[in-house]
Amino acid sequence: MDLTAQAPTDRHEVALACLRAGIEAARPERVLESSLRLDGDSLRVGEAVYDLSRFERCVVVGGGKAAAGVAEAIERVLGDRIDAGAVVTYDPGAGERIDHLPGDHPVPSERGVESTGRAVELLEAADERTLVLCVVTGGASALLPAPAEGISLSALQETTERLLESGADIGEVNAVRKHLSTLKGGGLARLAAPATVVSLVFSDVVGNDLSVVASGPTVPDETTYDDALGVLDRYDLSVPESVRERLERGRDGELAETPKPGDPVFERVDDHVLADGFTALDAARDEADGRGYETLVLSSRVRGEAREAAKTHVAVGEEVLATGEPLDPPAVVLSGGETTVTVRGDGAGGPNLEYALSAAVELSAGSSGGHAVLASVDTDGKDGGTEVAGAVVDERTLQTGDDREAARDALDGNDSLPALDARDCLVRTGPTGTNVNDLRVLVVEEE
Incomplete structure (x- = not known):
């Protein structure tokens, strides 16, 4: 990963160093180095142990934004103990035992469906003597598509686009996607049964709700x-007729539901969360501590509209400067989570870009008597549908009332990317190989 951004002050350098430390800590090679070990026939995943001598075959399947790195780390540990594998990601590497296959995000694609077909073949061939290592990372909902019977790819694509534009939270989006797929919502576990399934999870979901991460394929x-x-109905979404027809048939009992708690397909399934948003936050906090800053993790579960959440983060920084509560400056206030954007315009941007631009408006309008820098990124390196990770701003990003008004107009048009690009505020990382939610760093110092 090569994190690049303009850093005109030492405060910017601190913010970027915290971002870098957080993302690096959540990269698969770092995470699996300590959480996946092979000792003879004993495979240790966290605190659990699996006896490989009990199995005739070991296969690896899965997908998501971090899937390539996870697959590479698994191969380094297991080597030729792996019989076959297929993972689907937007930045595929080249595995020896595990095929790295291409897909697309945030809207599923034809090549993603084709790639997922290989994983489905491996799952269908699994039996009670098969160990399935399932790679579950954020983004797999789109990258690992297997449309249900009667649902075309184009119908799935259109529905996905409508959901992502609606402002619905990830749980609501996935409630729909699970019922249009053969793998989501426990479908992968049902397809693999009676195999033993060990799910290796990199969570990009607030609170690590495993039914939401990658649309919960194994839970x-x-x-x-x-x-x-x-x-x-809640978001008044117009979707293809085939989608609504399938959902209505399911509601009326004409189609089988997704597997529910207590279903025997989960008897041989174990899920292990190996990394999440707090993995990145903890490393960012250590970086700030090491640089002599008082630190506070505001929350790893920030959600809601991005531009509104930013105001609260800035307000905490203002309190630090005004009263020394809850920290004495110099201080670093961190947060993570997954905010959303309700799309009303046709501009370019994403949640972290809107978060940063909204923060810039608040910082430039304040009178806290100190300095503040806020950096906000998506840890996967792509904020929304953009090719940038996020942005870094301070109280001088917007210097006049006209600047603030232009920024508000950009927010109203969901056009934060060009507004921040024009001020050299963008943070670029390229694909990071991980995905554990958003990471935000606010550095505050007195005059």
């Missing part, structure tokens, strides 16, 4: 067809 689904219809 029970408590949502229903009726819930999915409720999401469409």
Whole structure:
């Protein structure tokens, strides 16, 4: 990963160093170095141990933004103990035992469907003497598509686009997607049964709800067809007729539901969360501590509208400068989570870019008597549909009332990318090989 951004002050350098430390800590090679070990026939995953001599075959399947790195790390540990494998990602590497296959995000693609077909073949061939190592990382909902019977790829694509533009949270989006797929919502576990499935999870979901990470392919689904219809109605979404027809047939009992808690398909399934948003936050906090700053993790679960959440983060920084609460400056206030954007315009941007631009408006309008720098990125290196990770701003990013008004107009048009690019505020990383939610760093210092 090569994180690049303009750093005109030492405060910017600190913010960027914290970002870099957080992302690096969540990269698969770092995470699996300590959480995946082979000792003879004993495979250790965290605190669990699996006896490989019990199995005739070991296969690796899965997908998501971090899937390539996870697959590479698995190969380094298991080598020729792996019989076959297929992972789907947007930045595929080249494995020896595990095929790295291409897919697309955030909207599923034809090549993603084709690639997923290889993983489905391996799952269908699994039996009670098969160990399935399942790579579950953020982004797999789109990267690992297997449309349900009667649902075309184009219908799935259109529905996905409508959901992503609606402002619905990830749980609501996935309630719909689970009921349009053969793998999501416990479908992968059902397809693999009676094999033993060991799921290696890199969580990009607030609170690590495994039914939401990658749409929960290996865990029970408590949502229903009726819930999915409720999401469409709540956001007044126009979707292809085949989608609504399938959901209505499911609601009426004409189609089988996704597997629920207690279903026997989960009897041989173990899920292990190996990295999440706090992995990155903890490393960023250590970096700030080492540089002599008082630190506070505001929350790893920040959600809601990005531009509104930014105001709260800035307000905490203002309190630090004004009263020394809850920290004495110099201080670093961190947060993670997954904010959303309700798309009302046709501009370019993403949640972290809107977060940063909104923060810039607040910082430039304040009178806290100190200095503040806020950096906000998506740890996968792509904020929304953009090719940048996020942005870094301070109280001088917007210097006049006209600047602030132009920024507000950009927010109203969901056009934060060009507004921040014009001020040299963008943070670029390229594909980071991981995905553990957003990471935000606020550095505050007195005059």
